[in-house]
Amino acid sequence: MKNLELSPLTGPARVGIGGPVGSGKTALLERLIPAFQKRGIEVGVITNDLVTTEDADRLRKSGLIAPERVMAVEAGACPHTVIREDPTLNIEAAERMAIQFPELEMIMIESGGDNLASTFSLDLVDLWMFVIDVAGGDDIPRKRGPGVLQSDLLVINKTDLAPYVGVNLDAMLIEAKRVRQQRPVVSINCRAGEGIDYIVDYLIRNLLFKSSAASTQAANSDE
Numbered sequence: 001m002k003n004l005e006l007s008p009l010t011g012p013a014r015v016g017i018g019g020p021v022g023s024g025k026t027a028l029l030e031r032l033i034p035a036f037q038k039r040g041i042e043v044g045v046i047t048n049d050l051v052t053t054e055d056a057d058r059l060r061k062s063g064l065i066a067p068e069r070v071m072a073v074e075a076g077a078c079p080h081t082v083i084r085e086d087p088t089l090n091i092e093a094a095e096r097m098a099i100q101f102p103e104l105e106m107i108m109i110e111s112g113g114d115n116l117a118s119t120f121s122l123d124l125v126d127l128w129m130f131v132i133d134v135a136g137g138d139d140i141p142r143k144r145g146p147g148v149l150q151s152d153l154l155v156i157n158k159t160d161l162a163p164y165v166g167v168n169l170d171a172m173l174i175e176a177k178r179v180r181q182q183r184p185v186v187s188i189n190c191r192a193g194e195g196i197d198y199i200v201d202y203l204i205r206n207l208l209f210k211s212s213a214a215s216t217q218a219a220n221s222d223e
């Protein structure tokens with residue numbers, strides 16, 4: 001597997017988007033793609049569905065991104081495996097995409113229908129976000145799943161639904177920050193596009209800026 005990996009100093013940065021089914025991972029992609037385009041940042045997407053290519057088809061038809069910049073990995077019955085234990089299929093897809101579209105600066109990889117236990121291999125991504133939503137209940141942070149605890153950025157989506165499901169969003173945010181020992185948490189609403197700029201800025205600062213600084217350093221040390 002090693003020889004399939006991209007050098008971390010070359011090729012587009014890779015970000016993972018994990019989280020339970022229905023929390024809004026594809027909806028977040030539909031917001032992030034135009035937001036990055038607006039800033040002149042070239043992106044590609046890899047989706048992981050169980051046995052279909054539904055999310056990829058949805059993005060390809062969205063008109064938000066050139067359809068060929070969306071690739072689908074079929075995860076089979078075990079969505080965790082292809083992003084953690086053996087991410088070969090996803091690494092290969094990212095490599096193919098990077099070769100086909102050398103202008104790409106970032107590839108966003110959506111995990112398949114997983115649950116609170118999933119995490120991303122750092123062989124696959126440079127950084128990963130975990131998306132939960134208020135309708136899943138305000139006790140999710142307290143349950144301390146690995147995704148909630150270990151992700152680089154925890155995203156709490158569907159804030160518009162909080163009043164309808166009896167969730168106190170402020171308390172949920174405080175609890176999430178506490179269990180993550182103050183590591184970043186952001187609340188968003190993909191329906192209205194609220195909070196998306198925070199994520200864009202976060203990724204530029206923590207992913208793109210870092211990888212371009214690393215490339216510059218590598219280029220300088222080659223001289």
Ligand SMILES: Nc1nc2c(ncn2[C@@H]2O[C@H](COP(=O)(O)OP(=O)(O)O)[C@@H](O)[C@H]2O)c(=O)[nH]1
Nearest residue numbers: 021022023024025026027157158159189190191
């Ligand atoms: N009310 C509301 N619905 C949302 C929001 N984000 C996503 N949804 C809806 O939640 C459902 C699941 O979203 P999807 O992006 O497919 O979830 P995924 O399985 O995590 O990719 C869809 O019907 C979306 O329209 C949001 O912020 N507010």
Ligand SMILES: [Mg+2]
Nearest residue numbers: 025026055110
């Ligand atoms: Mg999806």
